């Protein structure tokens with residue numbers, strides 16, 4: 184997993200609430216057996232018309248936002264299906280941080296496992312960043328994970344909370360499975376007493 | 387004094403292997419269900435890092451999302467990408483030695499239907515699957531939730547999951563349901579009340595007389611949509627009905643194990659006086675047959691209402707409502723019952739079980755699907771299909787004008803050939819009405835199987851109570 188330390192970029196505003204994972208990556212793109220290459224279909228139905236041409240109005244089609252690494256989103260971002268294709272598509276497009284007032288649980292967790300930092304802020308602060316994002320090209324945000332800070336274009340700082348375990352994994356690009364496999368003896372002894380208590384589950 | 391524990395607390399504690407200071411915990415996983423869409427990258431990950439599946443006997447795989455539901459699928463899947471995904475699962479199941487129900491096995495079906503059907507789903511378990519509707523299994527008093535593909539890989543490799551404990555939420559539905567009101571109306575009405583983010587960060591326990599009076603299948607319908615209410619999992623305390631449902635299923639405990647299991651399952655309830663972080667109480671007597679009008683499952687109204695006006699909502703929701711009415715091609719003030727439909731879809735893990743098909747058959751008794759309406763029934767599993775055929779339901783429904791399909795997710799999501807065309811309007815028994823969910827530009831109204839049958843008869847959204 185790619186490490187996340189600091190990301191500096193123009194942020195793209197997506198004020199719509201309840202953006203679900205079907206909107207982030209429609210199901211016709213879930214037929215892949217790979218993780219990469221989904222960026223071109225990110226927000227596909229909002230981004231392209233029926234004949235596959237870019238819809239100029241859509242935020243990620245505008246020149247100033249095409250290379251963005253940060254999304255500022257409306258409430259309850261990432262609800263719906265658990266597909267990890269959603270963060271894969273965001274990552275493949277280049278998004279490394281998503282900022283909103285709330286995220287759906289599964290999407291939120293999936294982000295961390297793919298090197299994307301989802302940040303939850305109170306509405307007032309998210310709205311300030313939304314205004315910054317709407318200003319476009321010269322309005323650069325800097326997201327720093329170590330300090331848990333977002334620097335706004337005017338130099339002011341917004342701080343955010345993050346789970347310390349998730350932070351450590353993201354900062355170091357650590358793989359969960361490796362960490363858990365180090366605990367195999369604990370799992371083994373758990374199983375021993377567990378199956379004594381619930382023998383019908385041991386099969 | 388003894389500490390009062392909720393059902394969720396009890397299951398959590400039974401499965402806790404380690405817990406760090408910040409609450410990050412390692413949980414043991416009893417059953418891992420796998421389907422073709424969210425697993426290939428996980429198996430690929432195992433191969434790349436030279437890992438194996440730690441407990442193949444606790445891992446159960448079935449293809450469902452991609453498979454065509456027409457009879458010709460026995461000859462192979464024509465869509466190349468779908469075929470590759472299903473073949474990848476065939477291969478992964480063999481290579482890693484996991485339990486498998488391939489496309490042409492009579493037991494194949496939607497993953498959340500076959501888990502309970504085969505007795506893999508038992509009370510007190512932890513069950514995970516790379517699919518958000520894993521919440522369905524909570525109807526048995528199992529802690530069941532969806533996980534992402536990285537977590538699928540983690541569970542395959544370690545039979546554990548890294549989790550933090552959620553908060554406890556209780557949804558109590560009291561009273562009795564009126565005529566024509568079903569589990570689907572209950573679960574949709576709950577979401578209408580709490581909103582799609584109402585359960586975020588919580589595990590919901592459903593309780594109250596309405597819930598305990600529901601059949602086990604009805605309870606599955608309720609828990610299935612816990613995810614639409616924002617919760618990762620829904621739970622219902624198991625009772626005698628649950629035990630009766632499980633007994634004798636292929637993977638249910640047998641002999642002395644059965645006695646032991648029952649005794650243990652009887653402890654699975656929230657202690658009197660246990661504390662919930664959030665409580666919602668709903669009067670079951672006031673629940674009417676409902677439909678959704680928008681593109682979020684919270685856009686629910688009783689069938690005899692009118693399409694709402696965006697101005698009646700707060701600023702943020704107003705924008706979403708304008709967008710969804712535009713997408714749905716609906717006008718504020720229009721009567722819901724006047725909305726004409728093109729298609730009826732009966733199936734999915736929400737309502738693809740035998741009782742759902744019986745409900746449809748009952749409403750269709752002596753009636754026909756209105757001319758010009760495309761109507762299809764997709765049983766949730768090969769065994770549900772077989773049972774409906776044995777009961778004579780299949781024949782009746784075919785005569786009434788329904789297409790009778792093979793098992794799969796079908797038109798619940800547009801990943802297989804069953805899709806809506808742009809602006810095609812569908813009365814659906816599935817669980818999601820998101821934009822494009824059933825096909826690009828397709829318009830979905832969620833409802834119960836009985837309500838979908840009523841719509842099939844009249845050709846518009848219809849109050850089923852007028853047909854009973």
Ligand code: SF4
Nearest residue numbers: 519734735795798799
């Ligand atoms: S029936 Fe629909 S909701 Fe259920 S598992 Fe299949 S696609 Fe998902």
